[in-house]
Amino acid sequence: MFLAEYQSKELLAQYGVLAPDGRPARSPDEAQRLCKEIDARKYVVKAQIGAGGRGLAGGIRFAATPSAVADEARRLLGSTLVTEQTGPAGETVTLVQVEAAIDIAQSCFVAIALDPESGQPMLLASGAGGVEFEQRARMDETTAQSCPLPPDSADARAQIASFLTGVGITEAQGAAIDAIFAARHAFTENDMTLIEINPFARTGDGRWIAVDAKVAIDPNASFRRPEFASMVADRPAPADELAAQKHNINLVRLDGNIGVIANGAGLGLATNDMIMDSGGKPANFMDIRTTASSMDVARGVEILLADDRVSAILLTIHGGGMTSADTVAEGVNFAYAKATRKLPVIAYISGKHADWGHRILRERKVPVESCDTLSAAVGRVVELAGQRRAR
Amino acid sequence: MAIFVNSETRLIVQGMTGRSGTFYTDEAIRYGTTCVGGVRPGKGGARHLGLPLFNTVREAAESTQANASLVIVPAPQAGPAMIEAIEAGIGLVVCVTERVPQHDMSRVKQALAGTDTVLIGPNSQGILTPGQCKIGVMPTVNAMPGHIGIASRSASLTSEILAQCSKAGLGQSTTVGIGGDTLHGVGFVDCLKAFRDDPETEAVVLIGEIGGRGEEEAAAYLDSVDYGKPVVALVVGRHAPRGRRMGHAGTLSVLGGGTAEDKIARLRAAGVEIAAHADDVVAAVARATAKAPQKAAAR
Numbered sequence: 001m002f003l004a005e006y007q008s009k010e011l012l013a014q015y016g017v018l019a020p021d022g023r024p025a026r027s028p029d030e031a032q033r034l035c036k037e038i039d040a041r042k043y044v045v046k047a048q049i050g051a052g053g054r055g056l057a058g059g060i061r062f063a064a065t066p067s068a069v070a071d072e073a074r075r076l077l078g079s080t081l082v083t084e085q086t087g088p089a090g091e092t093v094t095l096v097q098v099e100a101a102i103d104i105a106q107s108c109f110v111a112i113a114l115d116p117e118s119g120q121p122m123l124l125a126s127g128a129g130g131v132e133f134e135q136r137a138r139m140d141e142t143t144a145q146s147c148p149l150p151p152d153s154a155d156a157r158a159q160i161a162s163f164l165t166g167v168g169i170t171e172a173q174g175a176a177i178d179a180i181f182a183a184r185h186a187f188t189e190n191d192m193t194l195i196e197i198n199p200f201a202r203t204g205d206g207r208w209i210a211v212d213a214k215v216a217i218d219p220n221a222s223f224r225r226p227e228f229a230s231m232v233a234d235r236p237a238p239a240d241e242l243a244a245q246k247h248n249i250n251l252v253r254l255d256g257n258i259g260v261i262a263n264g265a266g267l268g269l270a271t272n273d274m275i276m277d278s279g280g281k282p283a284n285f286m287d288i289r290t291t292a293s294s295m296d297v298a299r300g301v302e303i304l305l306a307d308d309r310v311s312a313i314l315l316t317i318h319g320g321g322m323t324s325a326d327t328v329a330e331g332v333n334f335a336y337a338k339a340t341r342k343l344p345v346i347a348y349i350s351g352k353h354a355d356w357g358h359r360i361l362r363e364r365k366v367p368v369e370s371c372d373t374l375s376a377a378v379g380r381v382v383e384l385a386g387q388r389r390a391r
Numbered sequence: 392m393a394i395f396v397n398s399e400t401r402l403i404v405q406g407m408t409g410r411s412g413t414f415y416t417d418e419a420i421r422y423g424t425t426c427v428g429g430v431r432p433g434k435g436g437a438r439h440l441g442l443p444l445f446n447t448v449r450e451a452a453e454s455t456q457a458n459a460s461l462v463i464v465p466a467p468q469a470g471p472a473m474i475e476a477i478e479a480g481i482g483l484v485v486c487v488t489e490r491v492p493q494h495d496m497s498r499v500k501q502a503l504a505g506t507d508t509v510l511i512g513p514n515s516q517g518i519l520t521p522g523q524c525k526i527g528v529m530p531t532v533n534a535m536p537g538h539i540g541i542a543s544r545s546a547s548l549t550s551e552i553l554a555q556c557s558k559a560g561l562g563q564s565t566t567v568g569i570g571g572d573t574l575h576g577v578g579f580v581d582c583l584k585a586f587r588d589d590p591e592t593e594a595v596v597l598i599g600e601i602g603g604r605g606e607e608e609a610a611a612y613l614d615s616v617d618y619g620k621p622v623v624a625l626v627v628g629r630h631a632p633r634g635r636r637m638g639h640a641g642t643l644s645v646l647g648g649g650t651a652e653d654k655i656a657r658l659r660a661a662g663v664e665i666a667a668h669a670d671d672v673v674a675a676v677a678r679a680t681a682k683a684p685q686k687a688a689a690r
Binding site for chain 1: 411414466467489490491492493494496497499500501504516528529530532533543544545546547548549550551554571573574598600601603604625627628629630631632667668669670
């Protein structure tokens with residue numbers, strides 16, 4: 001659950017991490033007006049979207065005057081940015097952040113996350129940050145170095161100082177360490193799972209500033225931090241993904257024409273891999289959780305039936321836990337009973353109550369074709385989806 | 392023998408009186424797991440499903456000589472429940488609860504450090520030694536005692552692979568769900584070590600997926616030892632788009648690795664037989680087993 005950039009920086013600033021003076025704006029006029037409140041010689045206008053890779057996609061624009069800020073805001077607002085993380089449909093910009101452009105003397109990268117091994121906070125850092133940092137980090141694991149980040153103490157500060165020296169963050173190091181412990185405080189107090197500050201920039205006068213920051217809040221901690229859920233709700237996400245979430249279903253839109261229903265994340269990933277290997281393209285990833293009721297399943301199926309990109313549905317069910325195969329089959333049946341558009345279903349059903357599941361689909365006249373193996377079901381649905389597209 | 396659980400395991404259930412707790416405790420008893428009691432603060436002295444209830448794990452452990460606990464409580468209580476079991480000295484703690492906050496797991500890992508407790512989960516289907524002991528939420532209809540050890544990050548896929556193995560006559564020594572969360576207890580390496588020491592286990596199947604570093608660590612471990620048993624791996628999510636969360640925990644790009652291709656390449660380089668897809672695991676076990684003696688002869 002990522003906060004928008006401006007929200008991330010506001011939150012970190014409350015703990016003492018410096019950020020450029022800036023304001024969010026929803027219209028070009030508002031962007032221009034806000035310039036008066038911002039103490040800057042030069043401005044930057046930044047699209048507030050939920051995905052990374054924005055800089056390379058043209059989502060960050062510099063402007064020398066308030067009227068140029070309005071022009072850039074006009075260009076960004078309402079436009080769709082396609083980055084490597086948005087998927088092919090891209091994300092529409094509904095909000096921009098107008099802020100003071102910073103004179104950067106050194107552009108670094110710092111991040112805080114929980115170390116999967118020890119479970120304790122760790123610091124990742126590099127003396128060379130910037131827009132292409134993520135690409136470099138993916139190619140080369142040693143781009144960012146990591147070290148444990150214990151609670152603030154004289155010893156901890158000494159450890160971090162020597163670590164920072166090692167990665168090339170040496171100038172104004174005391175201020176950098178202050179910012180890192182301030183960020184750690186924010187991290188542990190707010191159930192954050194990630195703080196990524198890139199660039200973490202040093203100015204000519206020796207200040208360290210979070211020019212861009214990405215904060216992820218643990219969605220599993222929403223029960224004790226409801227305020228963050230409402231902050232994220234302000235941001236756009238595909239309507240069908242949100243609808244699915246309400247029904248205990250993980251849905252991710254993809255760009256193919258085979259609707260996939262699987263009960264379990266691993267089974268869903270395995271199914272989509274096999275579809276792609278067979279030359280087909282899934283329209284989605286869907287994981288019906290083990291706690292889902294048949295009504296939840298029905299809602300998930302309705303979402304696929306309403307998606308006009310989908311030409312056939314593959315149902316991969318391994319009955320188990322509290323969602324046995326008959327529960328899933330009932331859900332599919334509910335959705336089909338109401339639907340006007342009844343797409344063909346290819347089913348591979350196994351596990352607990354598999355026989356009941358088969359029987360329910362057959363007897364209730366869901367247009368289902370059952371296969372004995374997952375490979376056979378995948379092969380059949382790919383064939384069928386290909387034919388229906390060709391028509 | 393098997394790993395972590397067997398017919399000697401004496402189980403208590405934290406959260407036994409809840410809807411899920413009742414359902415899965417009943418299933419475990421029917422399967423033959425030795426269940427000796429439950430923990431429900433405020434209900435100490437009462438009975439549920441014919442078993443005594445206790446207010447605390449410590450009381451339950453003292454009265455019943457329990458050596459394992461199933462934590463099946465709502466997510467907000469799961470962290471404290473695991474810590475209570477660890478502090479009471481329970482040898483094996485299995486948490487099936489989903490959506491446990493990461494910072495709660497951070498505290499659990501701190502409590503776990505330096506103890507002998509083995510933690511499985513959270514967000515795990517649990518652990519099953521067919522014919523002896525089931526602790527968790529997995530179906531057992533297709534389980535069969537035998538010699539394949541399975542360690543997996545995904546519940547439903549494990550059940551599917553297990554069913555295929557049984558159908559082909561390959562029974563299982565133990566299946567362990569290491570869970571789908573970033574912060575968890577035992578990982579692939581712990582399972583590999585335990586399966587290596589288990590005379591019942593003749594081959595190991597790892598079921599991995601994109602994200603995290605568990606598969607990379609397994610590859611590094613297998614590279615560092617003469618493992619002596621065939622190992623097969625299935626890694627799913629090869630075609631999943633980058634940067635999107637697909638049900639389970641994703642990975643931090645700055646930590647490197649995490650892609651299915653990378654995991655597969657490293658595992659293959661460490662001598663692991665790769666299952667091309669979910670329907671290729673049984674065949675991969677046969678390929679790995681056929682290769683094993685040649686490998687030994689070459690040394």
